Amino acid sequence: MTAGAYALGVDFGTESGRALLLDLHGGAELAVSEVAYPHGVIDRTLPATGEQLPPDWALQDPDDWVAVLDTAIPEVLEAVDGAADAVVGIGVDFTSCTVLPVTSEGVPLCRLEPWRARRHAWPKLWKHHAAQPIADRLNEVGAERREAFLGRYGGRISSEWYFPKLIELWREDRECYDACYGFVEATDWIVWFLTGTERRQSCTAGYKAMWSPDDGLPSAEYFAAAYPGFDRPAAKLGTEFAPLGTRAGVVRPELAARLALSESVAVAVGNVDSFVSVPGAGVESPGTFVTVAGTSICDLVIDPAEVRLPGITGVVRDGILPGLYGYEAGQAAVGDMLAWFVEALAPAGADYSTLERAAAAIGPGATGLVALDWWNGNRTILADADLSGVLFGLTLQTTPEQIYRALLESIAFGNRRIIENFDEHGLRLSEIVACGGIAERSPLMMQLLADTSGLRVSVPASTQIPARGAALFGAVAAGAFVDIAGAIAATRPPIARSYEPDTSVRPIYDQVYAVYRSLYELLGRSQAGLLHDLKRIYSERRAS
């Protein structure tokens, strides 16, 4: 790679977006600019009308995303001399499945009258959960019909995915459904906005819309069996999906002028924030367990072999890096669970850092407690949203700090369980690369991951892992590298901190983990009905 070539990575998160200017010669992060979405997460009232939104709704405003482009890109270009001319490509990544209905010109329906006043016309954020009954129905019918595609998703699809959200639109606002040309992932919409050309990618098609290169979509008969009349599943999704790293086009001339970019800048097809963390973290080969630890944990593994793993979130060919199967697994409540503790139960004045210090002083196995970290259900490997958290071993001497440490240990045990699941099915893992807010802020959590798994944990020296990954795909789209592997090799971030497993404490954790594992099987499988009953009784009481 010639020196002096840069790429832009634009990372769209839940509350804000940011642009990163990356030096393709060595991978230095030259400038970053972050912009909070003016409307944030829209989960109370619809901006256009003030209408109160139902429970479990979560929307966004596409103008907020455009504001990120308009502000953050010029800012990073201005920060570095000669940057505007040095940028060869742009990649974007987005939360997923965040989807919106658009016209055939790519205009979001929510920008147009009269649709603006209809809540279904707005982008539905990944964590919009109102389509849960639809996901339940799709799972039920899929299980009855023994649909083979479910095997790629650990046996269950999520309410956060494409078809539950699309069928929700189809059932609840048919006019809006009929009026839209397409129902597109936000990451594809941003690329469309940048280039003026519609080009959807295969990553979200595979992970969120149950599409595969070999089998296409689940059959129309399947969908119609669940929802009679809904028999054209590809109607709003399309059928052509470009591989990651494909050049979608170049930045539209009027937009290039507005953003102070040169007109020849290539734009890659869209990416997803979690998956793009693999190249962003410098990982290009099998055997590495990439764990993105934030509000929840998303675990990513790439491998040449396809294996059907129980409880996997999804396995998609070319889904993370071209030519390999991409595996996604995860833990549903991580930062969320710790935040709940700090807010609901921590002593007055305690914060993450005081709790971390106190928890570190307690030592392995010295809490007397075990937790099942199911505060938001279990994602992998039980794939059961109706489970809930459990805390065992409470005594009159139990301290809040012991409970906090038990929560951290339960996250590590859940992680070990997932790694074992890969190992047991022939996908051997030899190291962990961790990124995300928890990796940056909790050395104790990282040490626990190392000590319980017996694997080294490395934390790359970057707070912009997803944006780095997006930028690399932009560079590939621009032809700056032959392929993504070459881009990763040329720009791999240094390791900020690594955590070696302490073999002296492994026997202690093995003992506690044996208890955890037994309780996990007992309450998560053989007697899972008990926690399900509890949740059902609770829902009935709240509803009454």
Added chain:
Amino acid sequence: MTAGAYALGVDFGTESGRALLLDLHGGAELAVSEVAYPHGVIDRTLPATGEQLPPDWALQDPDDWVAVLDTAIPEVLEAVDGAADAVVGIGVDFTSCTVLPVTSEGVPLCRLEPWRARRHAWPKLWKHHAAQPIADRLNEVGAERREAFLGRYGGRISSEWYFPKLIELWREDRECYDACYGFVEATDWIVWFLTGTERRQSCTAGYKAMWSPDDGLPSAEYFAAAYPGFDRPAAKLGTEFAPLGTRAGVVRPELAARLALSESVAVAVGNVDSFVSVPGAGVESPGTFVTVAGTSICDLVIDPAEVRLPGITGVVRDGILPGLYGYEAGQAAVGDMLAWFVEALAPAGADYSTLERAAAAIGPGATGLVALDWWNGNRTILADADLSGVLFGLTLQTTPEQIYRALLESIAFGNRRIIENFDEHGLRLSEIVACGGIAERSPLMMQLLADTSGLRVSVPASTQIPARGAALFGAVAAGAFVDIAGAIAATRPPIARSYEPDTSVRPIYDQVYAVYRSLYELLGRSQAGLLHDLKRIYSERRAS
């Protein structure tokens, strides 16, 4: 009963003692005086030497008890005109098993040089737990030898009882053991002090020293099998035990003068604070479940039939009221568990009353949680000190107030389980009488007991239930009544509040209780090894 006859009840608790002047005509409480023990619970350093006490030790100073007599009795006599002449009898009750080594003159060894400097010479308080390994050994050998006496104690004896404490003395300070004439219950020592005559009673012999009127003590062979050389179990206990209500003697003349009492005042043999609550609360007949709800819960039932109940703390003939079998059951952590919550986890500024209001507003089954109230192990019916507390159903929305309500509900469910255990074995219960601090302070807890059990809960209008019961036995000893039943009938306290079961919520609690009951069996019996493992790992880590 002639008008104008009074009795004194002196109640010795864990932190203080109090005297009550009771009008035997109608049962009015004429005066009360409470005196805190100057040394309280001695669990850190030995007063005589400053020596640091080992963990799990808890001692008291007998001079503190005498201070209660010296201060509280003259105070209540002074408060009511003509009281000194009207008092016909005195009864005392004490915590149990609180025991001390004494000389043949009844002088506590800890008052004498050189014994004063030896920690084993001091009274061991009921909650002195350092003899746990000895209790474990006695249980193990008892089970191996299939000792029939264990059936009267639900299959297990407690480390708090007489023989674990006596064998601890025998093993750890043989000189002190050899030097003492007797090892006596504090309640018997107080009577000895008052009258100058040694007279031990049958209640503690039955509940705490495994004695029964028919079978006497467990055999010398049994004790010697557990502890070779310890083969004279009656040596420090004696063999003669007087029934409750027996006149032990009259107040010693010099003490009568010091306390401003007339010399003819009769003194009853000693009583125990929990058991004496039955007559104190006005209960004289079978079918009533008396629950003394404080730090822990002690449940008492009287019945003409003897039944071997699983998990019972003890069943003793004449143990509570003469002529009936007295059953004791209980829950190990009640007020203690709530205090733990307030101290460790409650929001800043929250106290019992704010938490009670918030918990009351939540409503039945609306916490999403179930707790197993085993913070201090389970007393009845599992009789397993190595169990620990569990909290099921935690989510990101769980509030501290929901947890607090779940703890209250778990106490009520534990209570229902105990009542069912009586019912299942043919002892039908038709009402609950509740006393103790929790009965006075938590109407929600009382309503929960009623709603979950389906029985009316009555709370007598008195904060001096044990002292009332002690006074009644004093009155019987003085001949003021023919028997204790007559004394109870003449003085029964009015009911301050009663709580009717709300049948409309019973179906909801039945659903939650079904989950509780399944989890109870699962983690308390079939998979109890999991919580035991957790406790073992914890002990090993603390010790290392």
